[in-house]
Amino acid sequence: MLDALEAFTVVVVGLMVGVEFSVAFVINRILDALPEDSGQLGRSHGGRMLGAVMPVWYIASLALVAVWAVAGWRHPGAGLVVTAGGLLVLSVVMSVLLLVPINDRGRTWTPENRPADWKEQMNRWERYHYVRVAVIVAAFALLAAALA
Known part of the structure; x- marks a missing residue:
């Protein structure tokens, strides 16, 4: 059962990383x-x-990692899983404090109502997003290493 949880968690987190990577670089x-x-x-x-969609995905990923960490506490790689969980917590905190406020404003903009500095705000969002992508890629790498 733990093997299935581990595999499912890596797939869910990996897909999330892929989406966020795609947003950032494609x-x-x-x-x-x-x-x-x-x-x-x-x-x-x-x-x-x-x-x-993404808030649900981030929280679900974090919950899966937490369950894995508890269920696999005495198994090899538990420290990697806990560290990955910490990175996912960091990514959620970054999202709530840095990215969501900009996104909440930007999703309501049209060419008629956007602020004069909209491009600067989007550039700031992208810089924060690059850091968040690096954090979740690191979390994913740790989860993959924990499987090995």
Whole structure:
């Protein structure tokens, strides 16, 4: 049963990392290359869509890692799992304190109501997002190592 939990957790966290990596290094580059206001409209839509899904995914990932840490406490790799859990906690804290406030504003923007500094706010969000991606990639790597 623990093996199934471990595998399921790595898949769930790995998919989350893939989505966030894709946003950082693929989707945002595509949106930036779109003409006129299309990129900003795409970011607003993405903020609404992913803003609804990702909090659940982050919390579910953290819960799965916590269950793994408790269930596998006496097994090899438990320290790696606990450390990965700590990194996921950090990613949630970063999200709530740094990224969500910007995302909450940005998802309501249209070309008619966006603030003059909207690009600077999006650039700030991207910088924070790069750090968050690095944190969750590290958590994923630790979980994968714990399986070995």
